[in-house]
Amino acid sequence: xxxxxxxxxxxxxxxxxxxxxxxxxxxxxxxxxxxxxxxxxxxxxxxxxxxxxxxxxxxxxxxxxxxxxxxxxxxxxxxxxxxxxxxxxxxxxxxxxxxxxxxxxxxxxxxxxxxxxxxxxxxxxxxxxxxxxxxxxxxxxxxxxxxxxxxxxxxxxxxxxxxxxxxxxxxxxxxxxxxxxxxxxxxxxxxxxxxxxxxxxxxxxxxxxxxxxxxxxxxxxxxxxxxxxxxxxxxxxxxxxxxxxxxxxxxxxxxxxxxxxxxxxxxxxxxxxxxxxxxxxxxxxxxxxxxxxxxxxxxxxxxxxxxxxxxxxxxxxxxxxxxxxxxxxxxxxxxxxxxxxxxxxxxxxxxxxxxxxxxxxxxxxxxxxxxxxxxxxxxxxxxxxxxxxxxxxxxxxxxxxxxxxxxxxxxxxxxxxxxxxxxxxxxxxxxxxxxxxxxxxxxxxxxx
Ligand code: EPZ
Numbered sequence: 001x002x003x004x005x006x007x008x009x010x011x012x013x014x015x016x017x018x019x020x021x022x023x024x025x026x027x028x029x030x031x032x033x034x035x036x037x038x039x040x041x042x043x044x045x046x047x048x049x050x051x052x053x054x055x056x057x058x059x060x061x062x063x064x065x066x067x068x069x070x071x072x073x074x075x076x077x078x079x080x081x082x083x084x085x086x087x088x089x090x091x092x093x094x095x096x097x098x099x100x101x102x103x104x105x106x107x108x109x110x111x112x113x114x115x116x117x118x119x120x121x122x123x124x125x126x127x128x129x130x131x132x133x134x135x136x137x138x139x140x141x142x143x144x145x146x147x148x149x150x151x152x153x154x155x156x157x158x159x160x161x162x163x164x165x166x167x168x169x170x171x172x173x174x175x176x177x178x179x180x181x182x183x184x185x186x187x188x189x190x191x192x193x194x195x196x197x198x199x200x201x202x203x204x205x206x207x208x209x210x211x212x213x214x215x216x217x218x219x220x221x222x223x224x225x226x227x228x229x230x231x232x233x234x235x236x237x238x239x240x241x242x243x244x245x246x247x248x249x250x251x252x253x254x255x256x257x258x259x260x261x262x263x264x265x266x267x268x269x270x271x272x273x274x275x276x277x278x279x280x281x282x283x284x285x286x287x288x289x290x291x292x293x294x295x296x297x298x299x300x301x302x303x304x305x306x307x308x309x310x311x312x313x314x315x316x317x318x319x320x321x322x323x324x325x326x327x328x329x330x331x332x333x334x335x336x337x338x339x340x341x342x343x344x345x346x347x348x349x350x351x352x353x354x355x356x357x358x359x360x361x362x363x364x365x366x367x368x369x370x371x372x373x374x375x376x377x378x379x380x381x382x383x384x385x386x387x388x389x390x391x392x393x394x395x396x397x398x399x400x401x402x403x404x405x406x407x408x409x410x411x412x413x414x415x416x417x418x419x420x421x422x423x424x425x426x427x428x429x430x431x432x433x434x435x436x437x438x439x440x441x442x443x444x445x446x447x448x
Contacts, residue, residue: 026415026429028406028439030388034273036435038264040280041067042091043257044424045331046216048115049193050223050254051075054095055082055122056200057227057247063093064253067426070419074113081106082123104131107164111135113423114143114190121148121194124157124168125201128175132166139395139420141354147184147191154180155198155206172203179204179243187212187237187324193220199241200229208239214325215284219255226250256305258284259331260425263400265289265309266335267432269297270342270408272311275435279305287328291336294318295343315339317347317382324353334360334401340380341369342408349378360398363391367405367413385410393417396424403428407437416444 042065054061076086083101087094110116114135123130149159156178159168170177179202192212199206221234227250230242256279268275282301289299295318298310322330330353340347351357361371361378366389370381388411393399399421406413429439
């Protein structure tokens, strides 16, 4: 989806090739059958928004089910530069938000992770003013933020962008934002979250129309409500928020990660294995379950929080078009493409959400896949077998796709660019080894 207002779109930052020879790599010896149970961690894309939401209250917050992810560490670093004190005990974060020491987030941290931009809404609502660097583009796209900016302007904020920094302050004399009716040109997840957070402390009612429906938006609304916010309609395309004067402490548990779950579902399918996984929320996995069943994979819903995936002998290709929720999730596109590589027939994959999220095609083709790319459409012609090869991860979900392909490939696959993988998967090697996969992390110059 292209940006509709040029806010000086930041060109995607291309990750520099790692100069050191001791860069970590993942070695996978393919074709090991998998079996057993995989534990699913808390949802990265919810937790990052939840952490931004804690800024709305001075009474602090406890967030449970928080995995050890690079992106969570980055968000913690950003909140700590704002004055938040964070302590971790296992998978529980305790955030003391009583004393924010600045309203300005640091460029060097925000530029590394887009989700930190979502804190603009909560910071502005809490302090009445905020300075937030424009998030860097990334490998998958320019990632503009005009929907966030326009919505905050509708809420009565004066927003100016100078030298790549978004300066925002509430224009009303009492420093509070003013409720408004906001229509979003596109159901942006982050913009919905930014505006919903900002509106919780605004004066009066805010209606967000054409809002994103993603489960992570609902989870954030649930946290804000637990903190005393008045929000209705989250999970539909129209969200209503009645502003309140202040919010209070909440002890909150994040939802399980539907993207991680889908990643392991596809790992079971591509290795023709049987894996169960929990906790999951099956209703968040409808698109993935439906597509796997169309391909010829058996998916059994064992209980309200556990599913079992049973791989089959013959798979048929299907078409995939990524769309906002509840459409097929763009975050599952790369992983499914790895599976389509060994399905009989032609599968057409259309990426409509991001403009540059097909970089894994070249790497899968190095592993023997037969994928032809034209603009945002990839035609995947199934092959009987992938073959191991040295490949490079280009972004978070592309790295997951390469792991999946390596599990099924004949021979050894080595993956570099693991910093992408570590952004969104906690201990993925350990979780896979525990169900029989043959893979381990080493360094490029380690003789095997
Ligand atoms: C969230 O990103 C997720 N990240 C992404 O997950 C996910 O792919 C995406 O939603 C879509 O589901 C987090 O939640 C931290 P968007 P977000 O705003 O909010 C354009 C992963 O792999 N757009 O819904 O940034 C935008 O460029 C990550 O876990 C504008 O044009 O996504 C994109 O093309 C990747 N202007 C489309 O909308 C705006 O102001 C969807 O973006 C905002 C967005």
